Amino acid sequence: MDRVARLKSVLMSLTEWTVRDGWPKRVAIGLTVISLTALAVSPWYGIYVRDDESLPEYSFFIVKKGVIPQRGEYAAFEMTQEYADRVEPKGPLRPYSRVGRMFLKAAYGVAGDVVRVQGRDVYVNDWKVATVIEQDKYKQRIEPASYPPVIPDGAYYLGLPHPRSFDSRVIGLVDVKDIKGVVWPIF
Secondary structure (H helix, E strand, O other): OOHHHHHHHHHHHHHHHHHHHHHHHHHHHHHHHHHHHHHHHOOOEEEEEOOOOOOOOOOEEEEEEOOOOOOOOEEEEEOOHHHHHHOEOOOOOOHHHOOOOEEEEEEEEOOOOEEEEEOOEEEEOOEEEEEOOOEOOOOOEOEOOOOOOEOOOOEEEEEOOOOOOOOHHHHOOEEHHHEEEEEEEOO
């Protein structure tokens, strides 16, 4: 028997059960493998599905838990009430703050970087990273956040290019304790 015939015979014997038992068994086995794999890596990795328009080119992400982002990397952090309360002016309801949910943003500023606000534009090390909109989608006034002259250790400026991104431009710097890990877009 030549090599091609032998390879064909081996492949047929490996896939024989799919013909004999049909698609339900294949689907069940596939889902079982995916579930067991996800369970095995869950202490270190997670999957996040985007539910807003901040990163329109991606919908699914892998989160590597417990890793601190470097400049330019995507990071996942938990939106806390403290961050939502920093938004100026105080008082209006901001349902898009989604306290307790994970947010995905890029690390534009790290410890030692200089953040400054000029008008409604925010700069990190003289690189324009955001423009703060005058009104949110509910027609409520919104102001740029306040920053220390230099980003301290354990703090990050997290943002995205989307004009309405609810990020450090309005909530201020994000503390390392609230960062859940580094994020990789899948598709």
